[in-house]
Amino acid sequence: MALLLGFLLLLLLELCGNTLSLGSRSSTKGTEVLELELPATNYETKDSYKAGPIGGLFQIVHIFLRVVQPNDFPEDILRKILQKKFDLSTDYEKIIYYEIGVIICAVLGLLFVILMPLVGFCFGLCRCCNKCGGEMHQRQKKNGPFLRKCFAVSLLVISIFISIGIIYGFVANHHLRAQIEKTRKLADSNFRDLRTLLNGAPAEISYILSQYTTTKEKAFSDLDNVKSLLGGGIHEQLRPKVIPALDDIKAMAEAIKETKEALLNVNNTLKELKKSSAQLNTSLSDVKRDLEQSLNDPMCSAPPVATTCNNIRTSLSQLDDNTNMDQLPSLDKPIDKINDILQTNLSSLVQQGYKSFNDIPEIVKNQTTDIISDVKSTLNSIGSDIESIGEQIPIQDQLSNFMGYINDTETYIHRNLPTLEEYDSYRWLGGLVVCCLLTLVVIFYYLGLLCGTCGYDRNATPTRRGCVSNTGGIFLMVGAGVSFLICWILMTIVVLTFVVGANVEKLLCEPYQNRKLFQVLDTPYLLNENWKHYLSGMVFNKPDINLTFEQVYSDCKENKGIYATLKLENSYNISEHLNIQEHAGNISNDFQNMKVNIDNIVLLDEAGRKNLMDFSFSGIDTINYNIYLAELSKAPTKANLLSFADDLEVKANHLPHGSLKQSLKNNAQTIRTIHRSEVIPLEQSMSSVYQSIKELQQKSSGLGMKVTNTLSSLDSAQDFLTTRISSVIVEESQKYGNTIVGYFERYLQWVKISITDKIAACKPVATALDSAVDVFLCSYIIDPMNLFWFGIGKATVFLLPALIFAVKLAKYYRRMDSEDVYEDMENGNIGFHRHHSTQTV
Numbered sequence: 001m002a003l004l005l006g007f008l009l010l011l012l013l014e015l016c017g018n019t020l021s022l023g024s025r026s027s028t029k030g031t032e033v034l035e036l037e038l039p040a041t042n043y044e045t046k047d048s049y050k051a052g053p054i055g056g057l058f059q060i061v062h063i064f065l066r067v068v069q070p071n072d073f074p075e076d077i078l079r080k081i082l083q084k085k086f087d088l089s090t091d092y093e094k095i096i097y098y099e100i101g102v103i104i105c106a107v108l109g110l111l112f113v114i115l116m117p118l119v120g121f122c123f124g125l126c127r128c129c130n131k132c133g134g135e136m137h138q139r140q141k142k143n144g145p146f147l148r149k150c151f152a153v154s155l156l157v158i159s160i161f162i163s164i165g166i167i168y169g170f171v172a173n174h175h176l177r178a179q180i181e182k183t184r185k186l187a188d189s190n191f192r193d194l195r196t197l198l199n200g201a202p203a204e205i206s207y208i209l210s211q212y213t214t215t216k217e218k219a220f221s222d223l224d225n226v227k228s229l230l231g232g233g234i235h236e237q238l239r240p241k242v243i244p245a246l247d248d249i250k251a252m253a254e255a256i257k258e259t260k261e262a263l264l265n266v267n268n269t270l271k272e273l274k275k276s277s278a279q280l281n282t283s284l285s286d287v288k289r290d291l292e293q294s295l296n297d298p299m300c301s302a303p304p305v306a307t308t309c310n311n312i313r314t315s316l317s318q319l320d321d322n323t324n325m326d327q328l329p330s331l332d333k334p335i336d337k338i339n340d341i342l343q344t345n346l347s348s349l350v351q352q353g354y355k356s357f358n359d360i361p362e363i364v365k366n367q368t369t370d371i372i373s374d375v376k377s378t379l380n381s382i383g384s385d386i387e388s389i390g391e392q393i394p395i396q397d398q399l400s401n402f403m404g405y406i407n408d409t410e411t412y413i414h415r416n417l418p419t420l421e422e423y424d425s426y427r428w429l430g431g432l433v434v435c436c437l438l439t440l441v442v443i444f445y446y447l448g449l450l451c452g453t454c455g456y457d458r459n460a461t462p463t464r465r466g467c468v469s470n471t472g473g474i475f476l477m478v479g480a481g482v483s484f485l486i487c488w489i490l491m492t493i494v495v496l497t498f499v500v501g502a503n504v505e506k507l508l509c510e511p512y513q514n515r516k517l518f519q520v521l522d523t524p525y526l527l528n529e530n531w532k533h534y535l536s537g538m539v540f541n542k543p544d545i546n547l548t549f550e551q552v553y554s555d556c557k558e559n560k561g562i563y564a565t566l567k568l569e570n571s572y573n574i575s576e577h578l579n580i581q582e583h584a585g586n587i588s589n590d591f592q593n594m595k596v597n598i599d600n601i602v603l604l605d606e607a608g609r610k611n612l613m614d615f616s617f618s619g620i621d622t623i624n625y626n627i628y629l630a631e632l633s634k635a636p637t638k639a640n641l642l643s644f645a646d647d648l649e650v651k652a653n654h655l656p657h658g659s660l661k662q663s664l665k666n667n668a669q670t671i672r673t674i675h676r677s678e679v680i681p682l683e684q685s686m687s688s689v690y691q692s693i694k695e696l697q698q699k700s701s702g703l704g705m706k707v708t709n710t711l712s713s714l715d716s717a718q719d720f721l722t723t724r725i726s727s728v729i730v731e732e733s734q735k736y737g738n739t740i741v742g743y744f745e746r747y748l749q750w751v752k753i754s755i756t757d758k759i760a761a762c763k764p765v766a767t768a769l770d771s772a773v774d775v776f777l778c779s780y781i782i783d784p785m786n787l788f789w790f791g792i793g794k795a796t797v798f799l800l801p802a803l804i805f806a807v808k809l810a811k812y813y814r815r816m817d818s819e820d821v822y823e824d825m826e827n828g829n830i831g832f833h834r835h836h837s838t839q840t841v
Contacts, residue, residue, distance in 0.1 A: 036211055038204055038207065038208070038758050038759075039204075041196060041200055043193040043196065043763070043764055043767070044189040044192055045190050045193050045764070045767050045771060046767075047557070047763065047766075047767050049774065049775045049779055051779060054171060054175055057168060057172075058783045058786075058787060061783070061787050061790045062505075064790065065505055065506065067101075068101035068102065068502070069098075069099075069102060069502060069506050070101070071097070071098050071101075073506075073507070074094065074095075074507075075516065075519070075520050077091065077094055077095065077098070078507075078520050079520060079523055082520075082526055082527065083526060083529070099503075102498075102499060102502050105498065106499055109491050109495035109498070109793075110495060112487070112488070112796075113488045113492050113495070114488075116487050116491070116800075117484070117488050119484075120485070124484075148809065148812040151805050151808045151809035151812070152453060152809055154801075155445060155449060155476075155802060155806055155809055158798050158801050158805065159445045159446060159449070161794070162438065162441075162442050162794075162795040162798045162799065163442055163795075164791075164794070164795075165438075165790075165792060165793070166435055166438045166439055166442065166791065166792075166795050167791070168788070168791025168792075169438070169788055169792045169795070170432075170435050171787070171791075172431075172784040172785070172787035172788035172791060173431035173435060175784045175787075176428070176431075176781065176784035176785065176788070177424060177425075177428045179779070179781070180420065180424045180780065181421070182780070183417065183420070183421075183780065184414075186771055186775065186776065187410070187413050187414075187417070187771075190764070190767065190768040190771050191406060191410045193764035193767065193768070194406055194765070194768060195403070195406065196764065197761075197762070197764045197765070198406070200760070201759060201760040204758070204760070205755075205759060208750075208751055208754050208755070208759070211747065212747065215744060215747045218743055219743050219744070220376060220379070222736075222739060222743075223372045223375060223376060223740065226364065226365055226368050226372055227361045227364065227365040228361060229736055229739075230361075230368070230596075230733065230736040231360055231361025231363070231364035231365060233732040233735065234361075234598070234728055235357070235358070235360045235361055237728045237732060238360070238720070238721065238724075238725065238728060241716070241720045242717045242720070242721065245710075245713040245714045245718075246350060246353050246354055246357070246604075246717075248710045248713055248714070249350045249353070249603075249710060249714060250350045252706070252707065252710050253350055255699065259696070259699060262692060262696045262699070263334055263696070265692055266628075266689055266692050266693055266696060269685060269688065269689045269692070270328060270628075273682070273685055276678065276681065276682045276685065277323055277636070277682065279678060280636060280637070280674070280678045280682060281320075283674045283678060284319045284637070287667055287671055288316050288319045290667055290670075291312065291319075291664070291667050294660060295309050297309075297658075297659065297660040297663075299656070299658060299660045300660065305655055305656070308651050308654060308655060309660075311651065312648065312651055315644070315647070315648075317638075318637075319637070319638075319639070319641075319644065319671075320638055323636060328627065329627075349604055349607065353602070353603040353604050356603070357601060357603065360598055360601070363598055367596050368596065379744075382744075431788060434792060435792070437482075437486050437490070438486075438490065438792065440482065441479050441483050441486070442479075442795075444476070444478050444479030444482065445476065445479045445802060445806060447472070447475040448475035448476035448809075448810070449476075449809075450472065451469065451472030452469055452472025452473060452475075452809070452810075452813035454468060455468025455471070455472060455813075469813045470813065473809075473810040473811070473812075473813030474810075476806040476807070476809055476810040476813065477810045479806055480806045480807050480810075483799045483802070483803045484803070487799045487800070490792060490795075490796040491796050493789070493792065494789045494793035494796060497785055497786075497788065498786075498789045498793065500785075501782055501785045501789060505778070505782055505786060508773070508778070509773075509774070509777070509778035509782055512773050512774060512778070513774065513778075515550050515554075518548070518549040518553055519550055521549045522534075522535075522549050528543070530543070531543035532544055533545060533546060533547055533548065535548060535549055535552065536567075539566055545570050547566065547567050552566065553769070556762040556766035557763065557766045559762075559763035560762070561756060561759050562761075562762050563755055563756045563757070563759065563760075564756050564757050565762055569756075596729045596733065598725055598729065601721055602718070603714060603717055603718050604718075609711065609714075613707065628689075628690075628693045629690060629693055636679050636682045636683055637679060641671050641672070641674060641675035641679055642671075642675050645668040645669070645671040645672045646668075648667065648668040648671070649665055652665050652668065
């Protein structure tokens, strides 16, 4: 045990020394942009031990020990012993006071050991002299049956208590052997965990250093994408102000083209309408002339034809043209102005504005080529420093030395473990013999109770009791005799194991679990009178640093790294060697030299502006569209030609047959033809032109204000570019630089956290210490040992009352040699009254 404790302490100190050896070297750097995490280390040994169902029995023993030994842990005595200032002649009272419960129990046990053989010897001699119940004669007693039952019940209850103690002994004896068999597996798993810890520390450092490459690759990727990240950021900042202005100009350019097309369409259609209207007028004049000639027929002079002819002659005025297209002014002049405006390609100018604005990312890329190259060089130099740091850390060489301690200790344990197992087999056999002896006694008692109770005949006289009842009495006396022979031996074993087990439990196991043992070791100037804190004196040679065993153990239990656990910042300050601001500042200095000039962006040149102004003064909005709309809204003819033709034909049908009637019908048909071939197409063309002019009127409405607003928006956007672009560039450049620098700040911060809190997490050390003390010594050995003496001691103590009741009860079951006789001479009757008697064993 001392070897294991020393080994674990050496492990802590060696790991301290290994870490301190890094103090003169530069720190590592690097983190990932992505979430970086050290690979999880899996250990075999569980950090907690549960005894299982037998744990309840262990708790009963612990409660008993707290009753026997309620005093607090003797910290002062232990301190004096460690300081070699303990004087038994002056401090014995303190020891007696602390050990009073154990001493009393031990003294009682020793009295039991001494007196029981003497009492047994005297009892045997007494019975040989037919005293102490040795006479095979049973006196008459009125309460004899009641006493027999009381003795039997009492012996049965006591035997049950003895049996429970024996079961405790068997269980503890087997559990101890089973746990000793697990010792090899427990030791091997702890050694593997310690090797994993020692081998994993260099691997963890290498992993952390290697992550700089990942961070650098991410930074290089962002540097290569400066066009989209920095240039794109500037572009997106300006876009909400610039793009709407360019979109308005683009829409205005499209409006100019659409206006020209609309004017050309309307103008050409008006010319066609004028021709069609003239043609319609000619056709109607011809029909009207022909009708007038037909009405000059002599038939029109004779009534009643004259009336019809006069009516027709009066309605001829309805055949006149209803429109005057020739009065509508031509649109050639506005069209000429639009054509002059279109000589300047406004759409092309707008596209140049788009191109100039969209070229910002490319401009940024071209202007930052040298800066990006400098930043990459800086990052590469930092990477070279990190690689050199990794090469300078000889942690594997340092830890390989301590690996020898582990190997030697493991060899020692494996060499001596078979001896321990061999001795444990002897101990197990001895414990088994002890339990079997007690079992033999209690079996005699059970057999005596069984035979005596089953074979007892209340009508049989003491001298005539049956064989079964007599055998039961003999079993009880044999059990009593064996009890006298073995009880002092059992009590001797109980006292020895009790004194050892109780003191180990109270002086080592319990203070280890509540950490009072560590608190004693942390007493200033205890282990070295010149050092206030022994552990910091061993690690740093600076005993004033508050580094305690309890804090180290607690931190290791929480799986903290060796750096934080041993407060290695007092010897090697990672924050100073790993100056995040210094390394980040080297990169920031490069970005501060970044100059991006984007002052020559012109959204629309003067030609484009003049083109817009010319369009606003083109007169499109001053055209009197109402004249056109009023004329085009008229019908082509004064009357409906179809109605006129139908009326003319009806009138012609009322005329007598002749040339007049036929001529009128022919003219009616001609009018229908004119309506179909000329009037209907003319109406459709007029309706189409009407809609075109209506749309043109709407588009040209407020043209000057629209152009003014567009130019105002353009001026605002251009002014925004001129005045704000520098601040936008600075802002986006800072964001971009902070992003690159942030990668390395996060990496370096991760390195710092990993080294201080995660690398060489010492949980296996605490687990190994727990395995040696709490598990192996206390749980594997002391708990079963305490349960063993508790059960055997309980059974041994109950042997005394059991022995008394067995001797008393045996006389009621055994066959007596003589019995009491009562003679009634007056009546001539002789009666027998016999008490139960036993034969002397």
